[in-house]
Structure formats: structure tokens, C-alpha cells
Amino acid sequence: MTPFNYERASDISEAVGKPQFIAGGTNLLDLMKLGVETPDRITDITRLDMKNIEDHEGGLRIGALVSNSDLAADMRVRQTYPVLSRALLSGASGQLRNMATTGGNLLQRTRCYYFQDKSSPCNKREPGSGCSAIGGVTRLHAILGASEHCIATHPSDMAVAMQALDALVEVEGKDGSRRIALSDFYRLPEDRPDRETVLEYGELITAVVLPPAPTGKQTYRKVRDRASYAFALVSVAGIVSMQDGKIAQVALAFGGVAPRPWRDLEFEAALVGRAPTRETFDAATDILLRDASGQGGNDFKIPLLRRTLRAVLTELCEE
Amino acid sequence: MNLHHKMDEADRRNRLDDMAQGVLSTPMDRPEGPLKVSGTATYAHEAQPEGMLHGVFVRAPRLGRVVEKDDAAAREMAGVEAIISGDRLLRNPAQGTANEAPIQGATEVHYVGQPVALVVADTFETARAAAQSISFEIADADRAPTDPRNYDSPEDEQSSMGDLEKAMKEAAISIDQTYTTPSHNSAAMEPHASIAHWDGEKLTLRGSYQMLKYNRNELADALGVDPENVRIVAPYVGGGFGSKLGIAPEAVAAALAAKETGRPVGVAMTRQQVFESTMRRSETKQRIRLAADANGRLSGIGHDAWVSNLPDEDYFEPVTQATPFTYRGENRMIGTHVTRVSRTCAGSVRAPGEAVGVTCFEIAMDELANAAGIDPVELRRRNIAEQDPTGDQPYSSNKLDATLTSGAAAFGWDNSCPAPSSRREGEWLIGQGMASAVRVNTLMGSKARVTLDPDGTATVETDMTDIGTGTYAILTQLTAEMLGLKPSAVEVRLGDTDHPPGAGSGGSWGAASAGSSVFLACQSLRGHIAKALGTDEKDLTLKDGQAIADNRSVPLSEILDAPLESIGEIEPGDTGDDVRQATWGAYFSEVAVNAVTGETRVRRMHGTFAAGRILNPKTARSQCLGGMTFGIGMALTEELMHDPRDGRIVNRDFAEYHLPVNADVPQLTVELLEERDPWANPMQAKGIGELGICGAAAAILNGIYNATGVRVRDLPATLDKVLAGLDD
């Protein structure tokens, strides 16, 4: 960890435009200790007034500093957005969730082994240096949306559920505030894997806005290497409503498989209006996985995603 | 007043059974427990003296030869006091009982992560920042490959009896399969840490070590000083599991830095450094051949193991250690094959040998049971030998049959050979699996001083360690029992080389060896008291501070006018060779495998074990629970992943090196069978620390097979391997 200057912002306008925010610190501090992140100034935002969960336009507005524990326990979330509550509770550990914040969770960095090891080339850490994961150990890595420059996955569970819920990210910048659909928030790596989101320098996430709860059943299913306290190998956030024996509406997002929470509207369209049969699921999944490719160590994610998705759809389509 | 005893013959006196205090073999709580749970037991890095400097290692980023080091920026950082490199830094830790320095030198980089310099600064943060700012020019050099291949087969590691090939050909049923296990890390909770402090020529090292009498010599040798001038203090050790058997790089670096700066220096490894620059268990490949008749009776056993280590390391994982004597079968071929790799040093990790060797062997036995259509418990029973089949040695005791029988009953084992995939609950496929447990038993030389005070208190002193296993508790109980005192009247002082040298903690020999030395010291004190009363030691009863003999009861204070001191010493002798000594057990598990995802959850697990006299059923049970928990890890999740290109360990933290967490560990039950093994030592107790892991993983893997019909032969059974065999 290189020595750094520490500043604490006392209101939102003071924080905006400042370098390197720190919230729960559960991700940033670890990376600073490893020398992966080396900010020379950090701005503590934990005193800002962004800790409330408010009813908002028929949905919820979740302050960026609401902890993962508090958000998961909120009665409105548990009742109307159970997919989110489950996703949160499947992540990390109780201690971490107490510290982790909504904003920080969205912006946590990849768990790619090589990103975290300063002595390995990594285009995300040092653009142009190369990708060590390709040809290396790839158990954690992406089967969708990767590029020849980076195959890292986004590790968040919370963001996957929010993706299925069509969440919006509210940010405050030098020129005022704006709302970004979560589906537009993360960039694919292409040739600049270091640029992970559309946020501009100094833009502060102030809240996440959830639209009114969708109808239908919700679930979050996370598949991982141990029963708890492990990142997703594959996860599925699903919301399905049925009408007259047919699938009426779906929203499905996937974690552990791509550089960002993955959603595919074409795949969803292939489910809507159809009877919930194995053929329907498999045909739609073929669309979802049309460009999927493994790196060897993560090839298993393709059949695993297919199977997990089928089980989730079977469960959600049950009337 | 001192008593030395060499274990040349069986000791059938069962003297401990004659004692009257009634505290030994009770589930007494650990006397140091409250200190530990309240955070007041000082672990190695917590005893920081005034003015201590902090050292942080610089790791080698790649293999090769260091040709240049750029440390200009580091040297300019405020607070940086020294940068230590050079020939005395350790390449890797010493192996257990090495008693001399391991390979030294920080120029030749043999594995990624090797410590190549130590930065010393006034704070840990400064030292770390400076360490991270140092860069190296490392030139290519001839190095061992990073993936194991081209094995040597040392002649003295190959043994054969009869004609295995023929037995395999003639067998009614045969199994010939190859299994693999990955590298493991001990993953002790307390990272390796040392604080060094020189007073003139005298070095005191506060460290986290398992075997101080060896560590002292290793440290002295590494520094080129007289062992007389080295003192190591390690009263509390936050787990070792083999990784702290030998002196490690941070101890030597701390001592060098303290010498150079003239101030105490503390070096605590980071978690990543513990993973990459201490010890790993070698990956293993094991070919196992079993030849049996139609009734499952073994006529032949083949067990070949392929393991690796760094160049010039003598140690290799003793995979086949228990194979020769576990089961019958007159035709045998057993061999170990070793290769050199550029990977983190291989050394002792959690029951070296049996942990992986018995595990794979017990999977093979399950394959045999299935092929023969015989209940796996019954199959093992049929193959218990009358005596060690490789020689004329009788077993000192063989409790395999008893543990199998008792364990199966306690677990509720279904002996009807339920077919694979025959039980399903929703998405979950349910199966049962079992395995035998076996571990060699060892006695090591050990000394302890016991001092009995006229006020009715006693003090025990030895450099023996308590690595979280319960040494403080059992030595307290033993002394209290022998001398007729309340446990609260006994103080046990451990982990200091100023005390008489004990056995150290390793190879499960600690309790039996250190305990025997305390037993002997107490026995001689009893002799003295008996003499004072004019009676024989055998006729003396000591209880509650009173000496009772010939219908007289006298307080100790009336017999002693000054502290009475005795040093007891146990020495291993002929009983180590005359008989085959081992500990035995059996594991049973019920597992559920998700038919969709291949995830495995252990639903319940039971172990029955026999290890001679049980000194404290609570600490013994805890050891077994820990072993079985590690077994769950070995079966399902634990794997050090090496990069295929340069051998580096990529998962260097607890987020990615998957030890079992609470949610992975179901209800575990442990049953301990009482026995006395007169050949083991005067206490008739044997080691139990490692027994709980020696085969445990097989019970789970065999359960996965029974649940799904999928036979996983490459550990761990991560979901991708199970998935590959499940119906779509």
C-alpha cells in the first residue's frame, strides 16, 4: 500500500469530482494492500446522507451507502423484490455484508487471480500489458462477453438481481445528476478492459432506483464451489410471470459468466408466449449461449448454466 | 531424581489406572482457553517490544536468477531502515526434524513468490509500501519444469513381495485405477510470524513454531551462530498442521534484520505469502492395483505414488506409508516416484502420507466392494490381517474391526449394498459412503521437568508446544493425576527452549511423547514421596494434596521441606520395531449431490477411532472433528491451483483457497473406543491428532459414487467433475 492522503467529504457536492471514493472499503482496501490499486488520495464518503431506502415512484430508491445487510433485511425488499434479498444474502459473509455498501458492491472489481497479482500482466490493471488469464487458470472466468484482451467476470451477486429488476443507477457529477440504466452502466472489455463502467471521473453514485416490482415469481440461484462464502460460478436471477399456461413475462440475468451482469433480451423473447416445456427452455438457451465459449478451465460453465437455468425456469413457471 | 526410560518392551503396568485423583481422561476444559477467547493469549506477532521495527518480504515475481534489484525508491522512503538480502535468507522453510538450515540464498529463484529481500521500516505499512516498490531484473536460468514429469524411482523407495502381476492376472476381481490429489496448504489461522531480538550475542526469537528443539538448531545453523546463544519462545501457536515444523524464512530474516539494525524486528507473513512461500503438500498421482478372489479377499496390492518437490529437498510426501500394513494380500508392489519442480516447497501438511494415501486407497477399496457386490464394511473386515503382512511383526493393537463395527452401528450404516442413484429427494441424490482410517503411531524422545512445591502446587516445564491441540490441558491433567493435585494447582509452561527439550508437535506424537516424559518425572517424584513415607511407590496413593499409604494420610507439606524436582525422559526403543504400531478408525458419511448442478453437501458424518488411552475426550474429539472437517475440504473443495506456465499458486487467499466453511460442515459425530496399547509408551496412549483426516475424504467420495454412480478419481470432487457424469 502506498501512502495516501485521506479526506472525508461532508456533503454530496463536496464529494463530487474528488478522487477515489471509499465506502465500506471491503474491496478497495484489499486491493490497496496488494498494491493493485494505488490511489494517492482517497475520499471517504461514509458520512454522506445516502443511507436511506425510500418509497419512490412506485418502487424503491436505495441510497448508495445502504449496507448489503440492511438492504437484504428491508421488509419491502424481502416482500416485493425477494430476488434481490436472496442475491445479497448469497454473497460474501455476514461481516462483509455489514460493511459492504450498495454503491461499492456495484463497483467492486473482478476476482480474477491475475488481476490481483501485481506481478502478472493484466490489461485491466495495466492497459496493454497483456492478459495472463488467457492460457492460465480460468475457473472463475467468462464464457460470454469476453475479449481477447480480458476474460474476467464481474463478481457481484447484487448487481445480477438488480439487472433483472431493470434498476437505474443515480449518479451525481459536476454537471448535475443523471440516471443510467444498469444495462448501460457496465462496459464490455473489448480492447479497454480497464474502463469498466460509463462513470466519469469524480462521478458519485448516490442511489439505485428500482422500478415498481414486476409481477410473477422471483428467485436467485447461485452455484458455487462451497456452500457459502464463495463467488458464483454461475448464478441466475429470474422473474417469470405466467398466463394461461404460457410464459407471459420474463426477466433473467446471469452472474459468474460474463464481464458484467448478463442479460439477453433476444433470449428472453424466445421464452415469451410459449409453454414452459423443456424444448422451449432449451431452444431459448441455445440463443443465450450462441456466442458462449470457454477457456478450458471454465468450459463446464456452459452446461452448468444450461442446467441451472432449466431448473430455475421449471421452478418459476410452475403455476 | 531424574528418570530416563527407554521403550524397549511393552509396559503392561497400566500405572495410570492406579491413580486416584480422577482428572485424567475427563473432558477438562483447556486451562488457557479463556486467554485465547478473550484475545489475551499473546501469539507470536503480538508480543511486540518497545522500538520494534517491521519487516516485510519482497517476493520474486518470476523464476530465474536475480541479476539486479532496483530499490532506490524504497531506500528513499521515510522510515525505511534497512533492506536485507543475500546468502542467508532461506529459500524455503526447513523440513520437520531437519535440525539444520534448509537451502539458503536469495539469488536463485526456484518458485514464484520466493522471498528475495526483506524491507525493514518503522511501521508495517511503510515496510509494505517500500517492499512493493522494489523491482527486480530476473534473468532466465535453467530451472526444473513447473509441471511434474520425468520422475525418478529411488531404489530404496520401491518394495515388492510375491508376484503382483500374476496375482492380478489370476484374480477373480481386480481393480487398476489412477487417482490424483492436488497441492494443499496447511492454512493455519495464525500466519507465520517472528520477532527477533539480540542482546549481544544472544538471540531471542518469539515465533510460531511446532518443534522448538529442532527449530533452535535450524535457526542457529542458518545464522551461523552457536545454538547455545539462541532461545525460541512460542507459548501459543495458532495452528501449524505441519507448516511450522521447520524454521521458516521470516524467522531467519527477522534475526538478520535485528542484527543489522540493532533493534528488535518483527516479520509477519501476509496470507498470500503464507500460501506461496511456506509449505505445500505435494500433488500426488497414485496408481492402485487390487487383486481379490470372488469373496473380496485380497491376494495382491499395488500402490505407486508420484510426487514432487523443489530441487535438493530430501522430503517427499510419504503417500504409501500405511499401505504395507493396513490389509492382507501376499503379493505386493509399493513404490514412490519423485520429480523436481519449480513450485513452492513441498513439506508436511496435515497427516503427510496417509491423508492422501489412505484416501485414494479407500476409494479403490470401494471400487472393489462395488465390483464384488460386497458391503464395503464387510469387505474391509475380510481383509484385516492377522499381523503386519510385510514382516513378522504383530500389531501392537489392531482396532480396525472394532471401529468398523461400532462406527457402522453408530451411524446406522445400510449394509444391503444399496445401488448407486437409488435414493432421490427432490433435486438431491442421496448416498452413503465409508472408509477406514489408519495412521502410523510414533514415539519421539522427550524431556520435561516437574517441580512439586511443599505448598501443594506443581510446575511442568518443557519446550513442547501447544499448537491448539490441548497440550496444556492434558499435561495439567496428567500431572494432577499422578501427583494427586487439583488441576488448578498445576502450572504448565511450554514453548521455551530454556526448558528441557520436548518432542514438539508433529506426526501426532506430541501428547504421547511429551506426556510420557511428564509421567516419568511424576513417577520419580512419587518414588521420592513414597520413600519419605517408608513405603513403595506402587502402594502410594496421592490425592487432593495428601499422601496416603499404610492407613496414614499426610499432607504433602509435611513430607516436603523444599521444592522437589525431577526431569523425566522418554526414549524410543525396540517397541518401535518389534511391533507394528498404528491407530485405527472408520468414517461414515451421508452425502447429497444436486442432480442439476453437481454440488455436493455432506449431510452427516461419523467417525469411530481407537488410539490407546484417551487422555482428554474433549480435546481428542476436537482433533477428530478438525480432521474430518479437513476431510470434507479435501474431498470437495481444497486445491492449490498452479499456473500451468510458471507454477505460481494463483489462489493465494481464503476467498479462493476453499476450506470448508460452517455451511459445508454438517453434524459430525465422534466415538472414541477405549483401549490400552502397552507397546506405545508407559501411558498406553497413542497419537490422535491426524487420525481424523487419514481417509476421511474417501468416505465422502464413496458417498458421491453411491449417490450418483459418478466415480471421481481426481480430487477435489468439484461440481464440474460430478456434473460430467450426471444425466442431462
Ligand SMILES: Cc1cc2nc3c(=O)[nH]c(=O)nc-3n(C[C@H](O)[C@H](O)[C@H](O)COP(=O)(O)OP(=O)(O)OC[C@H]3O[C@@H](n4cnc5c(N)ncnc54)[C@H](O)[C@@H]3O)c2cc1C
Ligand atoms: C472474501 C470476500 C468474499 C466476497 N464474496 C462476495 C460474493 O460472494 N458476492 C458478492 O457479490 N460480493 C462478494 N464480495 C464483495 C463485496 O460484496 C464487495 O467487496 C462490497 O460489496 C464492496 O462494497 P464496499 O462498500 O466495501 O466498497 P469499497 O471497497 O468501499 O469500494 C469499492 C469501489 O467502489 C467505489 N465506490 C464505492 N462507493 C461509491 C459511490 N457511492 N460512488 C462511486 N464509487 C463508489 C470505490 O471507489 C471503489 O472503487 C466479497 C468480498 C470479499 C472480501
